[in-house]
Amino acid sequence: MSLCEAEKTFVLHGVEENFRLDGREREDYRPMELETDIVLHAFGSARLRLANTDVLVAVKIEIDVPFPERSKEGKLEFFVDCSANATPDFEGRGGEDLAVEIANTLSSAYRSKHAFDLTKLCILKGKKCWKVYVDILLLECGGNLFDAVSLAVKAALWNTQVPKVHGVNIDGNNIELNVSEELYDCDRLDVKNAPVMVTVCKIGEKCIVDPSVAEEQCSVGSIVVAVSGDKFSTVLQTGTGSLHPATLMESLKLGHRVAQRLDEALWATLRQIKPGQDVGFLK
Amino acid sequence: MPQKIQIRLASHRVSTSVAVNQRYPKIFTPGEVITSQNEFMRGHGTYEENSDLKASVAGVRQQVNNLISIRPLKSRYNGEVGDVVVGRITEVQQKRWKVATNSRLDSVLLLSSVNLPGGELRRRSAEDEHMMRQYLQEGDLISAEVQSVYSDGSLSLHTRSFKYGKLSQGVLVKVFPSLIKRSKTHFHNLPIGASVILGNNGFIWICPIINNSEDGASGFIQNLEEVVPRQDRETIGRIRNCILSLSQSKMMLYDTSILYAYEESLKYTVPELLVQEAMVDVAILTQQRLCMLEDT
Numbered sequence: 001m002s003l004c005e006a007e008k009t010f011v012l013h014g015v016e017e018n019f020r021l022d023g024r025e026r027e028d029y030r031p032m033e034l035e036t037d038i039v040l041h042a043f044g045s046a047r048l049r050l051a052n053t054d055v056l057v058a059v060k061i062e063i064d065v066p067f068p069e070r071s072k073e074g075k076l077e078f079f080v081d082c083s084a085n086a087t088p089d090f091e092g093r094g095g096e097d098l099a100v101e102i103a104n105t106l107s108s109a110y111r112s113k114h115a116f117d118l119t120k121l122c123i124l125k126g127k128k129c130w131k132v133y134v135d136i137l138l139l140e141c142g143g144n145l146f147d148a149v150s151l152a153v154k155a156a157l158w159n160t161q162v163p164k165v166h167g168v169n170i171d172g173n174n175i176e177l178n179v180s181e182e183l184y185d186c187d188r189l190d191v192k193n194a195p196v197m198v199t200v201c202k203i204g205e206k207c208i209v210d211p212s213v214a215e216e217q218c219s220v221g222s223i224v225v226a227v228s229g230d231k232f233s234t235v236l237q238t239g240t241g242s243l244h245p246a247t248l249m250e251s252l253k254l255g256h257r258v259a260q261r262l263d264e265a266l267w268a269t270l271r272q273i274k275p276g277q278d279v280g281f282l283k
Numbered sequence: 284m285p286q287k288i289q290i291r292l293a294s295h296r297v298s299t300s301v302a303v304n305q306r307y308p309k310i311f312t313p314g315e316v317i318t319s320q321n322e323f324m325r326g327h328g329t330y331e332e333n334s335d336l337k338a339s340v341a342g343v344r345q346q347v348n349n350l351i352s353i354r355p356l357k358s359r360y361n362g363e364v365g366d367v368v369v370g371r372i373t374e375v376q377q378k379r380w381k382v383a384t385n386s387r388l389d390s391v392l393l394l395s396s397v398n399l400p401g402g403e404l405r406r407r408s409a410e411d412e413h414m415m416r417q418y419l420q421e422g423d424l425i426s427a428e429v430q431s432v433y434s435d436g437s438l439s440l441h442t443r444s445f446k447y448g449k450l451s452q453g454v455l456v457k458v459f460p461s462l463i464k465r466s467k468t469h470f471h472n473l474p475i476g477a478s479v480i481l482g483n484n485g486f487i488w489i490c491p492i493i494n495n496s497e498d499g500a501s502g503f504i505q506n507l508e509e510v511v512p513r514q515d516r517e518t519i520g521r522i523r524n525c526i527l528s529l530s531q532s533k534m535m536l537y538d539t540s541i542l543y544a545y546e547e548s549l550k551y552t553v554p555e556l557l558v559q560e561a562m563v564d565v566a567i568l569t570q571q572r573l574c575m576l577e578d579t
Contacts (some may be wrong), residue, residue: 023552268290272383
């Protein structure tokens with residue numbers, strides 16, 4: 001889908017006027033819907049729907065050997081899969097570039113120890129650690145993928161249950177872990193500072209957040225900021241256009257402000273979750 | 284002042300149903316037996332197996348005398364001659380444009396079925412062929428009428444009237460084609476200050492009021508300099524959100540239902556109409572008013 005010039009003009013004037021196509025202001029988000037614990041056989045999962053953007057995230061963990069240079073840390077890996085159901089553009093290898101870009105941005109956002117403490121995933125220094133696989137499936141694209149993915153990832157990690165390790169038997173080079181067999185004998189991950197990403201989209205002279213597909217087409221470039229707590233963890237520029245330093249500073253400030261509101265809203269929702277409320281896809 | 288960011292839990296989802304007295308029509312699923320009596324004729328959306336008549340799509344049953352057909356809610360657009368459609372140009376070819384109209388195959392707009400600038404009847408020269416991209420290029424939106432249906436189901440369109448042609452500034456909304464109510468006219472200048480084109484293919488175009496100036500060239504000119512004033516923009520945004528509210532609750536779309544929804548929505552601000560509760564509320568109130576209109 002590509003817009004014609006007149007439609008683009010209409011969007012552009014709307015952004016100038018601070019009244020977008022659906023009536024939102026420049027800093028407004030579309031309502032979202034969140035659900036956790038949706039994949040039964042995963043350790044943690046979440047699904048987030050933002051207008052037409054639909055993201056499913058599942059977390060899987062397994063025991064692994066830590067990297068020799070980071071013997072005290074566990075591992076965290078992201079994988080993004082673009083389903084061809086989302087948009088015909090993803091058919092074949094079409095979505096690969098986008099998938100790699102999202103996965104790389106996520107891993108760089110989570111790399112800092114202020115954002116996510118990997119040492120908590122260590123079981124036995126230098127020998128055993130947990131490896132966390134975060135699998136992200138894009139089911140539908142309605143614009144603003146980065147924000148939706150980051151929120152869904154945070155919710156899925158919040159939902160993840162890591163089995164407790166009760167004891168370790170070391171016999172020479174043989175290490176045996178005594179992992180709890182109880183279903184509910186689990187630890188939660190600490191995701192308090194897990195980063196939230198905000199896409200700041202530059203349309204004309206102004207910057208907006210949460211662009212729809214039409215607005216993404218009108219933009220010359222956008223900046224994705226990942227904010228953890230009150231600090232930036234990653235900044236990424238997408239699109240072809242370049243930004244004036246003043247605009248860049250402005251959009252960073254905007255992204256920071258919005259990310260904190262977004263984080264607050266996510267926590268308010270996560271606190272409401274009670275077990276056994278799952279709805280699933282069919283309804 | 285930006286609005287609060289809303290993240291709702293799936294378990295708190297609101298039901299979008301607006302059925303009166305909870306009366307739902309029976310919905311057949313593909314493969315479901317409609318009838319075992321073989322005096323009925325097989326219509327669209329059905330097939331015969333082991334002397335049973337079965338549904339091939341998910342939808343409601345419609346019967347005309349002995350002919351049974353199943354009308355699906357969600358489907359691609361099946362065009363009929365005379366339908367008004369809104370479409371987007373996807374390709375410029377020799378002597379024809381390809382138009383995406385939400386059907387299974389792209390529709391065709393022949394160079395000979397458009398009104399070119401400078402007079403009603405004139406020969407299409409080779410020069411016109413070279414100029415085709417100046418008239419309509421990829422991405423442009425047009426309104427047109429279905430001229431004929433080819434044997435493979437693809438449509439041939441024409442814009443040989445002043446009301447059809449290239450669309451200028453406005454918003455396109457996409458809904459299911461089955462939600463558009465067929466009526467005498469699909470072009471509406473609503474008294475609230477906006478024009479709406481309800482394409483039979485489920486594409487709805489909302490734009491500021493069009494002044495029908497009767498010069499032949501107007502069909503290909505877009506005014507990109509003109510800024511749509513704030514008030515028009517709010518009306519357009521509100522109509523857009525109202526149409527989405529109605530279509531979310533699977534209500535038929537025509538001028539009256541859109542007008543009623545607009546009037547009922549006035550107690551909300553435009554961005555508030557993105558919230559589920561407000562959308563369902565508008566749909567229910569509209570449904571009630573439409574029922575009252577039917578009763579009297």
